[in-house]
Amino acid sequence: MEAADELAALEVFADACKRHGKLLAVNDRADIAYAAGADVLHLGQRDLPVPHARAITGPDVIVGRSTHTFSQVNAAVAETGSDYFCVGPTWETPTKPGRTAAGLELVSYAASRQQAKPWFAIGGIDLERLDEVIEAGARRVVVVRAITEADDPAAAAGEFVRRLRSA
Ligand SMILES: Cc1ncc(COP(=O)(O)OP(=O)(O)O)c(N)n1
Numbered sequence: 001m002e003a004a005d006e007l008a009a010l011e012v013f014a015d016a017c018k019r020h021g022k023l024l025a026v027n028d029r030a031d032i033a034y035a036a037g038a039d040v041l042h043l044g045q046r047d048l049p050v051p052h053a054r055a056i057t058g059p060d061v062i063v064g065r066s067t068h069t070f071s072q073v074n075a076a077v078a079e080t081g082s083d084y085f086c087v088g089p090t091w092e093t094p095t096k097p098g099r100t101a102a103g104l105e106l107v108s109y110a111a112s113r114q115q116a117k118p119w120f121a122i123g124g125i126d127l128e129r130l131d132e133v134i135e136a137g138a139r140r141v142v143v144v145r146a147i148t149e150a151d152d153p154a155a156a157a158g159e160f161v162r163r164l165r166s167a
Pocket residue numbers: 025026027028040042043044045064066067086122142
């Protein structure tokens with residue numbers, strides 16, 4: 001997507017976030033995050049390095065990282081410029097085609113690090129699989145289809161929140 005199109009879409013999302021009191025997140029692009037006044041910038045392993053992204057966004061933006069291997073988890077835990085990280089895909093998922101599953105092993109590994117930075121399990125997670133992810137040690141998850149394809153997305157989101165909070 002070209003920058004102008006992404007910024008136009010983000011204006012719509014920013015308005016919705018403001019109405020509902022939610023954070024506005026931008027994926028991959030620090031320049032777009034800055035231009036859109038986003039609250040969150042999410043960086044993949046092949047996006048800008050965190051210090052360069054931070055030089056663009058400034059210190060107040062929440063910066064997150066995707067991790068897919070044990071060594072990437074170690075690096076995300078150690079790096080000072082990021083605020084949270086995601087581990088996955090826990091299962092293969094059509095939302096991210098072609099990416100090999102990292103498995104519950106990576107979720108367990110992230111949990112075993114017992115460190116302070118918030119982290120999320122991602123990839124192929126739904127309400128049926130949630131207990132397995134919690135069992136592996138996750139207390140936060142990122143889901144796409146489990147909410148966007150639910151008959152009642154608000155109820156599905158509420159059920160994730162309820163079960164994660166009581167874990
Ligand atoms: C807030 C947020 N946004 C996006 C992702 C995942 O990003 P994506 O670019 O699809 O995956 P990577 O290429 O970064 O692995 C996320 N986890 N959180």
